[in-house]
Amino acid sequence: MSIGHFWRRVRGSMQGQVTLLLMILLIVAGSFLSPVFLTPRNLLNILWAVSVLGIVALGQTLLIITCNFDMSVTMSVPFVGIVTVGLQIAGWELGPSMLAGLLAGILVGLMNGLIVVLTKANPFLITLGTQTLIYAVALILTQAKTWYGTIPGFTVLGRGQVFDLVHYSVIIFLVMALLLEFVLRRMPYGRHLYVLGLNEEAGRLSGMLVNRIKILTFTFCGFTAGVAGLIMTSRLNSTRASGAMGLDFDSIIAVVLGGTSLFGGSGGTLRTVVGVLVLGILNNVMVLAGVPYEAQWIAKGVVFLFVVWADTFFKRH
Amino acid sequence: MRQEAFAGRLWSILTRQTIVIVLVGLTVLFSVLNFQRFLSGENIHNVARQVSFDTIVALGQLVVLIAGGIDLSVGSVMAMSAALTMGLQGYGVGTAVAAALLMGIVVGVFNGLVVTRGKVVPFIATLGSMTAVYGMMLTYTRQQPIPGQVEWFTVFGSGSVGPVPIPAIIMLVLLVVFHVLLTYTRFGRNMYAVGGNQEAARLAGIQARRYLFWAFVMSSFCSALSGVLLASRLNSSTIHLGQQTALFVIAACIMGGASILGGRGSTLGAFLGVLALTILANGMNLLSIFTYYQMAIRAIILIAIVAIDAFYATTVRRRLMRASAIGAHVESQPLSEAQD
Numbered sequence: 001m002s003i004g005h006f007w008r009r010v011r012g013s014m015q016g017q018v019t020l021l022l023m024i025l026l027i028v029a030g031s032f033l034s035p036v037f038l039t040p041r042n043l044l045n046i047l048w049a050v051s052v053l054g055i056v057a058l059g060q061t062l063l064i065i066t067c068n069f070d071m072s073v074t075m076s077v078p079f080v081g082i083v084t085v086g087l088q089i090a091g092w093e094l095g096p097s098m099l100a101g102l103l104a105g106i107l108v109g110l111m112n113g114l115i116v117v118l119t120k121a122n123p124f125l126i127t128l129g130t131q132t133l134i135y136a137v138a139l140i141l142t143q144a145k146t147w148y149g150t151i152p153g154f155t156v157l158g159r160g161q162v163f164d165l166v167h168y169s170v171i172i173f174l175v176m177a178l179l180l181e182f183v184l185r186r187m188p189y190g191r192h193l194y195v196l197g198l199n200e201e202a203g204r205l206s207g208m209l210v211n212r213i214k215i216l217t218f219t220f221c222g223f224t225a226g227v228a229g230l231i232m233t234s235r236l237n238s239t240r241a242s243g244a245m246g247l248d249f250d251s252i253i254a255v256v257l258g259g260t261s262l263f264g265g266s267g268g269t270l271r272t273v274v275g276v277l278v279l280g281i282l283n284n285v286m287v288l289a290g291v292p293y294e295a296q297w298i299a300k301g302v303v304f305l306f307v308v309w310a311d312t313f314f315k316r317h
Numbered sequence: 318m319r320q321e322a323f324a325g326r327l328w329s330i331l332t333r334q335t336i337v338i339v340l341v342g343l344t345v346l347f348s349v350l351n352f353q354r355f356l357s358g359e360n361i362h363n364v365a366r367q368v369s370f371d372t373i374v375a376l377g378q379l380v381v382l383i384a385g386g387i388d389l390s391v392g393s394v395m396a397m398s399a400a401l402t403m404g405l406q407g408y409g410v411g412t413a414v415a416a417a418l419l420m421g422i423v424v425g426v427f428n429g430l431v432v433t434r435g436k437v438v439p440f441i442a443t444l445g446s447m448t449a450v451y452g453m454m455l456t457y458t459r460q461q462p463i464p465g466q467v468e469w470f471t472v473f474g475s476g477s478v479g480p481v482p483i484p485a486i487i488m489l490v491l492l493v494v495f496h497v498l499l500t501y502t503r504f505g506r507n508m509y510a511v512g513g514n515q516e517a518a519r520l521a522g523i524q525a526r527r528y529l530f531w532a533f534v535m536s537s538f539c540s541a542l543s544g545v546l547l548a549s550r551l552n553s554s555t556i557h558l559g560q561q562t563a564l565f566v567i568a569a570c571i572m573g574g575a576s577i578l579g580g581r582g583s584t585l586g587a588f589l590g591v592l593a594l595t596i597l598a599n600g601m602n603l604l605s606i607f608t609y610y611q612m613a614i615r616a617i618i619l620i621a622i623v624a625i626d627a628f629y630a631t632t633v634r635r636r637l638m639r640a641s642a643i644g645a646h647v648e649s650q651p652l653s654e655a656q657d
Contacts, residue, residue, distance in 0.1 A: 115620065121627030122577050124440055128564055129620035136613035249448055262441060294460060297452025305445035309435045 018310045019257050019278060022303075026281045033288040042284070044166060050280035051169040052077070052232045054273065056247060057254040058176055059109075059224030061272045062217050063123075064255050065184075066196040067264035068116065070221045071127040071248040073228075075134040076108040080229025081239030082138055085147045094151045101233075102226040108134060109222015113215035131248065138241035146240040149233070158235025169231045173273075176224075180269040193217065197264025246297075253304045254279045261311055336572050336586060340593045347600030354603050362482060368588075368595045369484035370543050370550070375566040375587045376495045377539025382570050383499070384525075384532040385512035385579025386432065386439035391540040391566060392559030393450035394424050398544025399554035400454050403463040410470050414545050421541020422534060424450060429530035439529075447563070458556055465552035474550025484546050491539075496584040508532065513580025561615075568619045569594055571626045578630060594618075 030037040056073050063070055084101030088094070112130055116123045149155070160168045184190035192213050195203040204210045233239045252262075258275025260267020282303065286296050347355045354360055374391050381388045398417040405413035424446060431442040465471065476483045499505035510518040511525045518525055540562075548554050571577070572593060573586020597618070601611045 115624055119624040119628040120631045121624045122440075125564070125567065125577070125623045126620060129616055129623060132561070132564070133613055133616035133620065136609050136616055139609040140607075140613065249444070252444075262438070292456070294452055294455035297455060298449050299452070301445050301447075301449030301452055304448065305431060305437070305442070308437050308441050308445060309431070312436050312438075 018307065018314075019259060019274065022257070023274075023278045023281065026278065026285050030281065030285045030288060033285065037284070037288065044170070046280040046284050047170045047173075047277070048167045049283070050276050051167065051173040052228045052235075052244075053247065053250055053254060053279070054173045054276040055169075055176060055224050055228040055231070057251040057258075057272050057276050058173075058180055058269050059221035060251040061255050061258075061260055061267060061269050062180070062184075062193060063221050064252070064260055064262060065193045065264055065267055066214060066217055067200075068123040068214065068218070069127060069252065070109070070112060070218065070225075071124060072108065072112060072131040072134060073221070073225045073251060074244050074247045075131045075138060075241070076105055076222065076225045077229040077232060077247060078239055078241055078243040079108065079134050079138050080105045080226045081233030081243065082141055082147065082241065084230060084233055085149050085239050086141065088150045088154070089147065094153055097151075098157075098230055101230055102223070105222045105224075105226020105229055106219055107222065109219040109225065110215070112222065113218025116218065117211050117214045135241060142239075142241055144241065146238050149237040149239075154234050155237050156234070158231045158233070158237075169235070172227070172231070176227075177269045177273045184268050189213070189216075194265050197266070199265075246300075249300065249304070250279065253300065253307065256304070256307050256311055262308065263311075336574070336589045336593065339572070340589055340596070343593055343596050343600065347596065347603070351600070351603045355600060358480070360599070360603070362477070362480065364592075364595060364599050365485045366482040366550070367599070368592055369482065369488035370547050371562070371566060371569070371595065372488045372588050372591045373484075373491055373543040373546070374540050374562060375569050375591050376491055376584060377536035378563075378566045379495070379570045379575055379582050379584065379587045380499070380508060381439070381529075381532045381536045382567070382575040382577070383512045383579060383582045384508050384529045385515065386529055386532060387443065387567065387577065388428065388533060388536045389440065389443040389563045390424060390428060390447040390450055391536060392562035393447045393454060394421055394537050394540040395544040395547065395559040395562055396554070396556065397424075397450050397454040397457070398541040399548035399551075399558055400458045400463060402545045402548040403465050403554040404457065406466050406470070410467050417545050417548075418538065418541050421537045421539075421544075424541075425534035425537030426530075428537060429533035432533065433526040433530050439533075455556060458554065460556055462553050462555040465548070471549050471552045474546050474548070475552075484550070487546065492584050492588060499584060504528075509580055511579075564619055565594060566591070568622045571622055576626060576630055577623075 027038070036042055056077065060070060060073070080101040083104040084097045087097040087100050092100070108130070112123075112127055115121065115130070116126050119126075156168070158169060162168065162171065184193065192203065192208050195206075195208065196210060196213060200210060232243065236243075254275040255267070255272050256262060256275065257278050258267065258271035258273070260271055260275075282299070283296070286299060291299065374395060378388055378391060398421055401417040401420055402413050405416050428439075428443055428446050431437050431446070432439050435442070437445075473483055473487075478486060499508065507518070507523045508528050510521070510523055511528045515525050540559075544558070547558065566587075569590030570582055570587045572590035573583060573588070575582025575586065594615070598611065598615065601614065606614075
């Protein structure tokens with residue numbers, strides 16, 4: 001047990017400390033900015049606001065553990081909404097339209113997975129390409145207009161609450177996070193993901209069906225995008241092609257903030273919940289501080305770079 | 318070893334030929350579909366002008382790609398540069414242009430430092446800077462287009478010397494400069510070495526970090542330059558500039574023979590790639606293909622370019638270079654031929 005060994009272990013857990021520090025700073029700033037900041041109601045509101053992002057981030061977490069990314073979520077999430085509302089307008093019932101929307105998300109994930117895995121291409125670039133493609137399709141379908149839901153019961157998913165307190169979407173988010181954490185830690189599929197992230201060749205040699213696992217993970221990310229899309233569309237009771245700008249970026253920040261390494265092989269969905277929460281608090285504080293929309297991009301970019309740098313600094317060496 | 322060198326040479330010839338075939342094919346296609354307008358002097362003139370802006374950006378991106386990196390911030394830098402060029406005109410055109418170019422250099426330095434000192438993977442680093450610069454651009458412009466005030470400034474972007482548009486002249490000059498730099502100087506050769514095999518380059522005494530750093534500076538500078546010219550052409554700046562640029566120029570460079578893995582690529586190839594994609598857009602415009610359909614077609618082609626390049630990279634070039642997904646895990650030696 002040398003000093004070096006000890007130092008490495010400390011550094012490994014340091015990254016989590018950075019995020020916790022950030023969260024504490026933000027909470028302090030928030031409570032200065034507004035007396036209602038620390039109330040349970042506000043915190044639950046923050047959770048509600050980020051539940052869409054959070055669900056997407058869960059799918060993204062699984063991908064990042066395997067060293068892959070899905071940048072197409074920015075457009076697939078609204079696209080799911082477009083399919084759902086479009087079918088409703090065409091006369092479909094509520095249930096089938098939502099299922100169709102979910103299926104659309106799954107298919108997008110499958111498409112991403114097939115292209116990236118079978119050609120071994122850079123997942124960033126491919127999913128950036130599919131992002132543009134889905135955007136184009138969405139624009140063609142909607143002609144850049146906003147579509148409104150037609151079935152009254154549709155908004156229950158996104159706006160409904162349990163005991164008038166906790167929103168359904170928050171519960172869905174947290175339950176999914178817990179289930180996924182269980183899958184990651186206890187089930188073979190989950191453990192395979194970590195192996196793939198750490199050493200894909202080793203995984204292949206030990207018999208893992210690498211391609212199949214990766215494609216499945218991409219498809220699952222599409223599924224989470226589908227769920228998120230349904231919730232978002234149901235909450236707003238409307239949908240438009242550009243409704244989720246910045247989601248790709250935000251979901252990656254949330255995952256990294258939570259402590260999952262971009263180099264793969266580590267992390268988990270519970271951590272992502274923390275990361276999502278911190279991001280939500282950051283947004284809330286920026287709004288309270290009157291930071292204009294444009295500057296929020298700068299803040300997010302800076303936070304992103306800082307967190308990524310910390311991730312590299314503490315994990316890679 | 319000789320076999321691999323030959324395979325590498327053969328591959329670069331093949332890719333060069335593929336892009337030429339694609340180019341000729343596109344030109345023939347659109348000539349047949351829309352003879353009068355496509356091959357008219359006016360259209361050729363327009364295409365030549367349009368190609369210039371993107372080629373300048375592509376040249377910078379090419380250097381980064383050769384060095385084994387990638388620069389996603391080019392679009393944002395271009396937009397910010399255009400905004401500064403227009404917005405600061407009140408202080409004098411020269412000052413505005415200088416400020417825009419300086420901003421480009423600063424962003425390039427920042428990118429270079431984050432990648433080489435912060436050891437952050439280029440993709441992620443430039444994703445972050447892209448977002449930050451985008452935010453700065455939005456803040457500076459307050460999400461409004463900025464109109465130009467000085468009439469004579471538009472000559473750089475809109476003017477021509479005889480039949481040749483001025484941006485095209487600037488592009489040609491830069492093409493020659495970059496070609497000489499990459500092919501005939503030690504700086505250029507080392508850049509290829511750094512991208513091709515970082516470990517070997519390091520052992521040969523080449524400081525990979527320094528080259529990667531300068532590559533990013535060059536890339537951002539080129540983006541800023543293109544932004545200045547674009548602002549001159551439009552005599553305004555809008556917030557939508559450069560949103561598709563990064564993927565566009567990366568795909569163009571890849572079409573021309575560059576690779577995400579680094580160590581390959583040529584200025585001529587990059588130019589031909591930009592030309593092919595621009596002709597595609599131009600042809601589709603002339604056929605009055607609806608904008609959104611154009612977007613879809615372009616996206617499909619971009620995906621195909623990246624996918625095909627990757628596919629060949631792993632099946633053909635696998636032995637020539639080390640594969641690295643976002644820079645994370647490295648396949649050191651291929652342990653077996655088995656793939657599932």
